[in-house]
Amino acid sequence: xxRKKIVDDVFSKFNEIFGFYPESTGSYYMDADLxxxxxxxxxxxxxxxxxCWEEGPKAYHTCNNSWYTLFDGGPWAPWIPSKQNTHxxxxxxxxxxxxxxxxxxxxxxxxxxxxxxxxxxxxQNVLRGMIYDTKTWEFPYLYNLIDQYRAQEKYNNGYAxxxxxxxxxxxxxxxxxxxPYELLLKSYSDGCKYYxxxxxxxxxxxxxxxxxxxxxxxxxxxxxPECALWRDILYxxxxxxxxxxxxxxxxxxxxxxxxxxxxxxxxAAKLKWExxxxxxxxxxxxxxxxxxxxxxxxYFTHYAGEGxxxxxxxxxxxxxxxxxxxxTKAQLSREGDTRILTLHPVEVEFCxxxxxxxxxxxxxxxxGTIRIAREILExxxxxxxxxxxxxxVACYGxxxxxxxxxxxLLRCEGEEPEEIIYEYRCREKSxxxxxxxxxxxxxxxxxxxxEASKGAEGYIREGYAFSPMFTLGYKKKVxxxxxxxxxxxxxxxx
Amino acid sequence: MAQAGKGRLNYRCPSCFMRDLDIDMFxxxxxxxxxxxxxxxxxxxxxxxxxxEQVRTKYKAMYQRYSEFDFE
Ligand SMILES: [Zn+2]
Numbered sequence: 001x002x003r004k005k006i007v008d009d010v011f012s013k014f015n016e017i018f019g020f021y022p023e024s025t026g027s028y029y030m031d032a033d034l035x036x037x038x039x040x041x042x043x044x045x046x047x048x049x050x051x052c053w054e055e056g057p058k059a060y061h062t063c064n065n066s067w068y069t070l071f072d073g074g075p076w077a078p079w080i081p082s083k084q085n086t087h088x089x090x091x092x093x094x095x096x097x098x099x100x101x102x103x104x105x106x107x108x109x110x111x112x113x114x115x116x117x118x119x120x121x122x123x124q125n126v127l128r129g130m131i132y133d134t135k136t137w138e139f140p141y142l143y144n145l146i147d148q149y150r151a152q153e154k155y156n157n158g159y160a161x162x163x164x165x166x167x168x169x170x171x172x173x174x175x176x177x178x179x180p181y182e183l184l185l186k187s188y189s190d191g192c193k194y195y196x197x198x199x200x201x202x203x204x205x206x207x208x209x210x211x212x213x214x215x216x217x218x219x220x221x222x223x224x225p226e227c228a229l230w231r232d233i234l235y236x237x238x239x240x241x242x243x244x245x246x247x248x249x250x251x252x253x254x255x256x257x258x259x260x261x262x263x264x265x266x267x268a269a270k271l272k273w274e275x276x277x278x279x280x281x282x283x284x285x286x287x288x289x290x291x292x293x294x295x296x297x298x299y300f301t302h303y304a305g306e307g308x309x310x311x312x313x314x315x316x317x318x319x320x321x322x323x324x325x326x327x328t329k330a331q332l333s334r335e336g337d338t339r340i341l342t343l344h345p346v347e348v349e350f351c352x353x354x355x356x357x358x359x360x361x362x363x364x365x366x367x368g369t370i371r372i373a374r375e376i377l378e379x380x381x382x383x384x385x386x387x388x389x390x391x392x393v394a395c396y397g398x399x400x401x402x403x404x405x406x407x408x409l410l411r412c413e414g415e416e417p418e419e420i421i422y423e424y425r426c427r428e429k430s431x432x433x434x435x436x437x438x439x440x441x442x443x444x445x446x447x448x449x450x451e452a453s454k455g456a457e458g459y460i461r462e463g464y465a466f467s468p469m470f471t472l473g474y475k476k477k478v479x480x481x482x483x484x485x486x487x488x489x490x491x492x493x494x
Numbered sequence: 495m496a497q498a499g500k501g502r503l504n505y506r507c508p509s510c511f512m513r514d515l516d517i518d519m520f521x522x523x524x525x526x527x528x529x530x531x532x533x534x535x536x537x538x539x540x541x542x543x544x545x546x547e548q549v550r551t552k553y554k555a556m557y558q559r560y561s562e563f564d565f566e
Contacts, residue, residue, distance in 0.1 A: 062516050064532065115514050128516070130550055133557065134543075140559045151563040175503050177516075178546065231563055236554025240565060329565040 003034050003276055011042055023047065024209035028055075028103070029071045029285045031275040032086050032096065039097040047213035049165065050074075050086050052103035055116045056286050057295070057399050062115040072398065073265045073287030075100075075245045076108055077152075077161050077226045078216055082247065087287035088267035091247035091366075092222055099213035105149050105162045108230040109241055112252070112263070113294060119234070121145060121164045123191035127179045131234065137183055143194055144233040150203070155227040155332050155339075159219055161212075162204075164191055222247060223366035227339055229332050240329050242341055248368030249490050250287075255330045258323030259343045259359040261310035261370070261488075262293040264394070268368045268490040269446040286398035288444045295400040296469070299324035305467025306393045310488065312374060314357065315387040316350045323348075323359070337365035345377055354380040370488045375481075382480045390452065390486045391473035395463075396444050402468045409440040410460040410470055418460070426464045434458025437472045440493045447493040450474060452486045498522050498529070501539070508545035509535040 015021050021042045026049030030038075038045050056072030074087040078101045082090040090096065107119035118129025123142055126132055132139040146162055153160040170176070171184045179187075198204035207215060225246035232239045241262075242253040252263035265287050275285040289295070290308070297307025299322060311324045326346035333340045341361040348355045356378040362371040374388055397403045408422035414431020437458040438449035449472070452458065456476035463469040478484050501521040507530035510517040519528040519535075519542075529536040537545065550556060 058514070062514050064515060064517060115516075130511070130546060131553055131556055134547070138557075141553075141556060144558075144560045147560065148563045154564075177504050177506055177518075178542075180503065229564060231565070232555075233558075233560050233563075234553050234555055236558075238565070331564070331566060 002278075004037050007034070007038055008041070020044070023213075026050070026103075028052065028069050029275060030086055030100075031273065031285065032081065032084055033274050034276075035081060035086060035096050035098060035100075036083055043097075045098060047099050047101065047209035049103050049209075050081060050098075050100035051285070053106045053108075053116070054111050055103075058111075058114065059116050062117065068283045070283050070398070071285040073250065073289060074102070075226060075250065076102060076106060076228065076243065077156075077245075078102070078212070079226065079245070080217075080220070080222070082270055084270035084272055085267070085287065086285075087250075087265070088270050089245065089247045090222055094270070095222070099216045101161070101163065101209065101212070103165055105145070105164075107145055107234070108228055108243055109232050109239065110234055112241075119145070121149075121162060121191070122166055122170075123164065123187035124166070124170050124176065124179075124184060127183065127187055128177060130178070132183075132187075137186055139187065139190075141234055142187075142191060146194060146198075148230065148233055150198075152228050155229060157219070157224070164195065223337075225339060225363060225365060227332060229330070229341075238329070242330060242332065244339065244363050246363070246365065248366075249370075251363075251370065253330075253341060253361060254293075255343060256327050257299060257309075258311065258326035258328060258346060259330070259341070259361060259372075260299065260324050261291060261392075262298055263289060264291040264310065264490075265289055266444070266446040266448065266490040269444060269492045271445055284398055288396050288398050288446075290394040290396060290441075290446070290448055291392070292397070295397065296395055296402075305463070306469050306471070308393050308395060308469060310392040310394075312372075312391065313389040314348045314355060315389060316353055316355075316384070319350045320389075321348045321350070323357075339363040339365075352381075353384050353386070355386055368490045371485060372488070373483050373485045374478075375483045376478055377481075379480045385477045385479050387475055387477050388484050389473060389475045390450070390484070391471055392448075392450065392488065393469045393471050394439070394448065395469045396441050396446070403443065405463065405468050405470070407442055408470060409442075410462065410472075411436075411438045411440075412458050412460045413437070414458065420460060420462050422462055422470065424462070424464050424468070426462055426467075428459060428461045430457055430459035432457045434474075437474070439470050439472060442493065445493050447491040448472070449489045449491070450486055451489070452476065453484055456484070456486075495522075495524050501528060505539070505542050507533060507535045508537075508542060508549055509533050511546075511549050 053076040104120035110119035240255040248268040250265040410420040413435040418429040452474035456474040461471040498520040
């Protein structure tokens, strides 16, 4: 295989010159096969730049479809890759033996909806994004970005990671884009100076990649998640999102959409996904999603069909309000091995009833499960009842274009289990008290299921060609002060 | 006319930038204008600089320095 020959070539050149093999390496993307090869052949390697966060179809588009770095769906901060899939963190001894770091520290909200290469700690990202004052050449955004990363230590056991990875080529004497050489140089030296100042103030420790790998291994357990509670620092909105990564999943939660899950990657499947010439994926290294609100719509669709999202509808007397339209904020706390995202209460107004409701989302370490609790705090008529419809609209893919959904197996585990094998016929099945509702997606070796508090009706729904999705959900009538809970579980399909 | 070349700086097309496309423009000496190969944008240097300021209006917090990142 060519990639291995390239590795042997550069590693032996390194050894010829320095007399030893390196401890760190890197590439735009390293698939598991390559990482495993490097670790076996050159055991000194302990750290690698293995991907860049959400540098996928959006980066490809920005470059007029001429930049083939298609790798969405990975962690945004360092992790220990599994032996099966580089994006998916190792859960145990499936440890690949290296610590992976992303190429840059990227803006976790701006890069998700826009071009990744405009919003990262590569100082020239901010020039590429034109995020500087043309008169003063100041760019507070870069420092806001670094500081927001630093602020994540609050949610990650007192640790936060940041890095700037730039070669001298970015300080081209000819300038780049609209920026003359002097501005390129300034962005680089000011960026370095900011890190330097933080170091002098005792707010930062600088490490080589190999030092960092050692530090990280003493600091992290396999199942400990990486969490980021992130706000917009560029567009002047108060939008807030939450990102969660562990060996079983990567999930994004949008507080501006009532706590809806807008991105979900089933790492639990530890999908074998070889990348490169001679494999099934010559360029596409992305870890597949079940939910991706930009590539498969989210709450809003044009006229027909549904987009991928995990939310809830509150229903009363024929009126229906989706929590995606309830803008709020959240705090993150921890109880034992569970991270709890507590959203501020929201009010849902019907023509004859107002409901105050609070959402809590529980991420339980090492379980591959997200528990979502909706609590009715108050109702303008305490005797009223509302129906909560907890739903997940999902599909699978790595790009904007739909994949073949044929053969996806939907199951509703009522007293008499019911099945739908996906044929685009928009069928639906439901069962009162269903033990679980699930979908098995053979193409990505993934099973996703939901369970609910007692007394709820489970349902499964197939889509059609103009809405190539499936839906899993539970409906339950709830009254004042009641809590309705559902569990979303990700597993490797047999 | 002679073929187009690159200008002093690699001005990108402001219209394409608005839709998340980075497209370097080329420079037509005879007309003294930059033009985009992908869309119908044309402009003098002064137009581009003005349009690039327009591009920045979406960054409403571009000049702001944040010290708090949560909403507690
Ligand atoms: Zn254009």
